[in-house]
Every structure is written in structure tokens, then in C-alpha cells.
């Protein structure tokens with residue numbers, strides 16, 4: 084009885100996919116004591132091993148939160164997903180990276196199938212949770228989860244903008260130089276080369292960034308932000324184990340989960356299903372969103388200047404095209 088009472092006071096976050104990003108997210112979540120974390124993976128015992136390893140650090144980190152690993156069979160009935168029950172937030176990072184010889188369509192199909200299967204289990208075992216998708220291609224995988232779950236868009240979100248904005252902010256901090264925590268940057272749009280950094284809204288300690296850096300410096304930072312993920316992949320090239328960035332992506336999705344669980348009302352660039360905002364319907368795009376304990380509290384529609392609108396449209400058209408390709412491939 085007492086155990087049930089205690090349990091209900093501790094938020095539960097499930098992370099499906101205990102790869103690099105899932106593990107990094109879990110580490111942030113327990114370090115910040117956001118809740119207990121359940122890591123799920125199809126690689127037998129890997130999630131359990133990572134959970135155990137992370138928990139061994141609890142006394143050093145100084146956290147009271149627990150972390151558990153759950154094995155899920157690749158071709159079973161999915162009953163192991165019963166461990167999702169009562170999750171406040173479910174983070175989906177399960178997927179594969181593109182391998183040599185694999186086309187973009189192949190990757191899209193494989194990851195869409197993984198996300199669809201996982202979303203089915205979330206629907207079955209955690210029907211009241213809030214889902215944050217991380218698996219790439221992010222905008223399209225968020226739509227796959229949304230269509231599979233059939234929930235209101237307030238509870239099916241994607242992570243991209245928090246990461247892209249943090250990358251831009253860190254590059255600004257290094258250029259000024261100043262504390263990274265003084266920088267507020269915002270990047271909207273689709274996740275990828277067509278992202279939309281909004282320099283007009285970027286400040287350092289409340290001061291517009293244009294007062295502190297030259298136009299050339301800002302342009303260079305914008306370019307570097309768009310290719311930041313690719314730069315990390317390139318730097319990892321000599322390690323057979325490493326694929327793409329994971330520390331910052333894990334921290335980004337953990338920040339979103341914390342904002343939701345703690346009902347912080349933070350306004351964060353979040354990938355959401357547009358339903359008329361910014362002139363678009365039926366695609367997932369990054370826009371400013373106020374997050375609360377029921378997911379989206381409010382989608383904020385900014386008055387974009389002509390050059391910003393042009394970038395946003397380019398990005399939206401790219402996402403729309405990929406979303407339609409995915410729907411045709413999957414017969415949705």
C-alpha cells in the first residue's frame with residue numbers, strides 16, 4: 084500500500100531505444116531528478132546494462148531517482164511493453180542509422196515501421212502519456228507516431244528545435260565570448276539543412292546579438308548551426324562505434340520532458356503538428372510552443388519578416404514532400 088502511494092508521487096519517463104541518445108537523455112533525467120527512468124531496447128540486456136551502469140553512479144551524481152532496463156523481443160508479442168504503464172512521458176529514440184548501400188527510402192521505411200510498432204505499444208500500455216519523438220527523419224517520424232496513436236496533437240511532440248537552438252546559442256557564446264547560459268536563440272522549421280534560425284529574436288544577456296557580433300560572424304554561425312550535426316558525424320569518423328551526435332540531443336529531449344513533467348510553462352521550439360498555424364496543415368514543423376503538464380499549452384505564431392517567411396516556406400515544403408513520400412511508401 085505505502086509503495087503505491089510513493090510511486091504515484093514519482094514521475095515516470097520511459098525511453099524507447101537505449102542507444103546513444105536514449106542513454107544520454109536518461110542520464111540527464113536522473114541527474115536532474117526529473118523522475119524514474121525506464122530504458123527499453125531490443126538488443127538483449129543492453130538496456131539493463133546501461134541502466135545498471137548509470138545507477139552505479141547515483142551516489143556520485145547525488146540522485147534519488149532510479150533507472151531500470153527492459154528487454155523487448157524484436158519479433159515477440161510486445162508484452163514486455165507492459166512496463167510502459169503509468170509513464171508520464173515516453174521518449175522514442177528507437178531506429179537505425181543509414182548504412183552503406185541503403186537508400187533514403189529504405190531508411191524511411193525501416194524507421195517508420197519501428198516507430199509505428201512502438202507507437203502501437205504506447206497506445207496499448209500508456210494511453211494517457213505524452214510522447215516525444217526523436218528518431219530521424221524527425222518531422223516525418225513524428226507524423227508516423229501521430230497517425231498511429233490517433234491522439235490530439237497536444238500529446239505527440241518532436242524534438243529538434245531545442246537542439247538546433249542550443250547549438251546556435253553555444254556557437255554565439257564561443258564567438259562573443261560569454262557564458263552559454265546568457266544566450267537565448269531560437270531555431271524553427273524542419274530538422275535538417277532547411278532549419279530557420281531567427282536572428283531577430285536572438286539575445287545575449289537581453290542584448291540583441293547584432294549589437295555584439297558582426298553580420299559576417301552571425302552568417303557564419305547560422306551556416307555552422309545548420310551543419311552542426313554533420314560536423315559531429317565527420318569528427319566521429321574514426322570510431323567504428325560512434326554514429327551521430329548524442330550528448331546535446333539527449334540533453335535537449337530531457338529538457339522538454341522536464342518542462343512537461345514539472346509543468347514549467349517553458350516556451351521551447353518544439354516540433355508540432357501544424358493545424359493552420361503559419362499557413363500550414365498536417366505537417367510537423369518546429370515552432371515556439373509553451374509546454375505544460377498536458378503537453379502543448381499554446382502554439383505561438385510569430386509575425387515572420389519576408390526573408391524569414393521565405394526560409395520557413397522552403398523548410399515546410401521540404402517537410403511536406405518527405406511526409407507525402409512516407410505516406411505513399413507506407414500506404415497511409
Ligand SMILES: NC(=O)c1ccc[n+]([C@@H]2O[C@H](COP(=O)([O-])OP(=O)(O)OC[C@H]3O[C@@H](n4cnc5c(N)ncnc54)[C@H](O)[C@@H]3O)[C@@H](O)[C@H]2O)c1
Nearest residue numbers: 100101102103104124125177178217218219221242243332
Ligand atoms: N531529433 C534529433 O534532434 C536527433 C538528434 C540525434 C539523433 N537523432 C536520431 O535519434 C535516433 C537514435 O539515435 P542514436 O544515436 O541513439 O542511435 P543508436 O543506434 O545508438 O540507438 C538506437 C537504438 O534503438 C534500438 N531499437 C531499434 N529498434 C527498436 C525497437 N523496435 N524497440 C526498441 N528499441 C529499438 C536499437 O537497438 C538501438 O539501441 C536516430 O534515428 C537518430 O538519427 C535525432
